[in-house]
Amino acid sequence: MSNQIRLQALSEFLKSRRAAISPAAAGLPEGTRRRTPGLRREEVAQLAGVSNTWYTWLEQGRDIKVSPSVLDCIAAALQLTKDERSYLFALALESGAGNAVNPREEEPVIHPALQKILQELKTCPTLISDRHCAIVGWNEAAAHVFLDFAKLPPEQRNMISLLFVRKEFRRLAVNWEQFVRGYLSIFRAYYGQYLEDSWYDQFIAGMKSQHPEFNQLWEESRVSSAPDVVLEFRHAKAGKMLFHLTSLQVQGAADLRCSIYTPAGDSNTESKLKQLLEQHLQ
Secondary structure, three states, rough: OOHHHHHHHHHHHHHHHHHHOOOOOOOOOOOOOOOOOOOOOOHHHHHHHHOOOHHHHHHHOOOOOOHHHHHHHHHHHOOOOOHHHHHHHHHHHHHHOOOOOOOOOOOOOHOOOOOOOOHHHOOEEEEEEOOOEEEEEHHHHHHHHHHOOOOOHHHEEEEHHHHHHHHHHHHEOOHHHHHHHHHHHHHHHHHOOOOOOOHHHHHHHHHHOOOOHHHHHHHOOOOOOOEEEEEEEEEOOOOOEEEEEEEEEEEOOEEEEEEEEEEOOOOOOHHHHHHHHHHHOO
């Protein structure tokens, strides 16, 4: 990530988080003549105990000196979550630039133990993805609920791209935007961790040019390493299905993520999934 792109990302993130906080939530009077939602810049500066000029420069993406203690105050004023705070620090201090990036990095290999876990989660569609959100592993349940990733060339298995390109996902997810927001929040967390990986900037630029909806959702600047999401699917064969998404980091040299879609306990999703799998075996 170039310095200019990093500062632009920092600017967009601060603006989006400021717009997401109401004066009441920040303990401030509503006042009148608010032309934009959320807090004003001077209100964030006041809450953080910094000068309005300094905060304005920070939000404008100027290349100024910042310290961890001041960033802590900014994070508190904007009521950032732990993941959002990490993202702020990564952009402002370039703390994510320490992650080594190997341009010749090979496709991650799924460890036999992890492959065993995938096979055992028979009624939980499960995906294994890398730090680019490329699908590198999946189980049979995932192939039947989402799509058969084996039929796609490896370079087309990026989950972020698939959500916008493949019509199957739009038809499947009733709350499609929520589904996308969950993955984009994970993707942005990776983006902040790997500032030296130019792949992200190239990929984001391509998605913005090809998919206006991506640009709109990306600008919301949501960040979460493990979003808590309940998803409603309308499967072509099984009908309504409800899942809880659990996202786990896989320990090891490769930065892999295990996304498990657990059938909601108060629904008949699990029985429907079993029937779907049994029909395939017949």
